[in-house]
Amino acid sequence: MLTTICPKLPMRDKSATKNFYLNHLGFEEVSDYGDYLILSRDNIELHFFEFKDLERRKNYGQVYIRTNDIYRLHQSLLDNNTVIHPNGKLQSTPWEQIEFSVLDPDANLITFGQSTKIT
Numbered sequence: 001m002l003t004t005i006c007p008k009l010p011m012r013d014k015s016a017t018k019n020f021y022l023n024h025l026g027f028e029e030v031s032d033y034g035d036y037l038i039l040s041r042d043n044i045e046l047h048f049f050e051f052k053d054l055e056r057r058k059n060y061g062q063v064y065i066r067t068n069d070i071y072r073l074h075q076s077l078l079d080n081n082t083v084i085h086p087n088g089k090l091q092s093t094p095w096e097q098i099e100f101s102v103l104d105p106d107a108n109l110i111t112f113g114q115s116t117k118i119t
Contacts, residue, residue, distance in 0.1 A: 009061045009108045010051035011037065016105040017048055024082040025102075025110070054106055061108035070098045070114035077102065085109070092116060 011017040014037055021027040021039050027046070030038040035050035044065060067073050074090050084090070088101025088111065099113035 004045075006038075006045045006047050007063045008047040008049055009063065009104075010054045010059060010106055011048040012050075012052055012054050012056075012106055014048070014050065020104050021046070024077065024080050026076065026080075051106075056107045059107040061106070062111070063108065064111045064113060067112050067114050070100075070112060073112055074100055 014032075014035075017037060018029065018039075022029065025041065027039040027041040030040050030045065032038075037048040039046050039048070046063065070090070074084075077084070082102055085101040085103055088099075088109075090098065090100040092098050093113075096116045097113040098116055099111055101109055101111040103109060
């Protein structure tokens with residue numbers, strides 16, 4: 001019955017959001033409705049809504065994105081000079097994931113993970 005999920009994250013400055021996701025994370029623009037932006041990469045979509053008064057230090061927006069090639073993704077972000085969150089370095093976790101995190105310009109935490117379980 002459920003088919004997909006499209007997280008909605010706040011953005012203060014659309015041009016900064018576009019620059020980060022398009023040039024650092026490899027997303028493409030799907031739609032721009034002025035105060036609402038839709039970006040995609042591979043099989044996922046992220047939606048952004050304008051929130052000019054967002055206090056970056058008080059933003060707790062987070063998204064967990066699963067991948068099937070964590071090492072290649074991690075290296076591609078490093079190659080794009082994307083800053084990896086200091087507390088989110090590439091690592092194995094007790095919850096059987098290999099993951100790392102980045103912060104976007106509005107302090108939305110974007111975590112990428114891959115299962116270490118053999119299926």
